[in-house]
Amino acid sequence: MASSEDKPAVKEDENAGSWKDSIFNPRTGEFCGRTAKSWGLILLFYLVFYAFLAGMFVLTIWVMLMTLDDYVPRYRDRVPDPGLVIRPMELDMMFNRSQPLQYADYIKTLETFLQQYNETEQELNKVCTAGDYFDQEGEVGVEKLTCQFKRSVLSRCSGLSDTTYGYAEGKPCILLKMNRIIGLKPEGDPYVNCTAKKHSGIHMQYFPSGGRFDKMYFPYYGNKLHKRYVQPLVAVQLQLGKEDFNTELTIECRIEGSNLRNNDERDKFLGRVTFRVTVKE
Structure with missing residues (x-):
């Protein structure tokens, strides 16, 4: 029969195992609560999402540059007269x-x-x-x-x-x-x-x-x-x-x-x- 002194040690081992499982669970193969497939899908989503945002930004800049003149400002209504x-x-x-x-x-x-x-x-x-x-x-x-x-x-x-x-x-x-x-x-x-x-x-x-x-x-x-x-x-x-x-x-x-x-x-x-x-x- 186990003595009462052994019980705290068992509890500590259970807490340690629970903490380690939250990082990587060898039984389910989950890392930080997600499987490799789940991590792959979410990374793919963010990759496509930020690539779309970057593309929109580049397109907007390109369209703006196409409307500008290299030698004369497009809008000069605020400075019609000199100081x-x-x-x-x-x-x-x-x-x-x-x-x-x-x-x-x-x-x-x-x-x-x-x-x-x-x-x-x-x-x-x-x-x-x-x-x-x-x-x-x-x-x-x-x-x-x-x-x-x-x-x-x-x-x-x-x-x-x-x-x-x-x-x-x-x-x-x-x-x-x-x-x-x-x-x-x-x-x-x-x-x-x-x-x-x-x-x-x-x-x-x-x-x-x-x-x-x-x-x-x-x-x-x-x-x-x-x-x-x-x-x-x-x-x-x-x-x-x-x-x-x-x-x-x-x-x-x-x-x-x-x-x-x-x-x-x-x-x-x-x-x-x-x-x-x-x-x-």
Whole structure:
């Protein structure tokens, strides 16, 4: 007759056997509760299911790519008009004209930006007829020509005759350009007009003369076709006097003289830009 001490050992053996059977049952040949046939069927199902999903994904991408153009975005309704941006890329500029280190970063930004407008770079581009759109037709995929825009056109704001761009005199130069929009052909004669809010007596000088964006730089054909394209620039130099120093000046520049929008209250940079300048002495 077995003693009471043997009973716990038997119970432990039964528990161990039950746990092992849940992984692999040698009597039924089940692994994790399924036979080899059951595992084969469920794996086949998931294989077919995920292969179908992958096929649908690839087909959807292929159909989408077939509707796209390699050179022109299909939908451009959200950007019908260009924004206006400035260089240096500072909407709140403050510096002491007698301390070069305070405006050194502004000068560096302008000089770096204007490298693409150097004589050596622009000589590779085409001399175009001013006042006319530069429409270019030809085979699909052929690279488009670019009209020359030399930095010397910016005169005293070119950095060639005055390497400080007027900052040392307290007459800073600000460069303005429109954002690129493929196919844009502005009507009229677009030009930049800047005004100083609450300081109507401030004189401003524009380069090129009149602050105009010539039509010959339009249309733009996109980065793939117009690889050498650079936007036309307008420089405005603030002709500040001693009475204007140590005062925060709010300047607003707008694109005028064309059908380009410049009064959308939902987008403060659409056809216009506002920035502040404080020159100390």
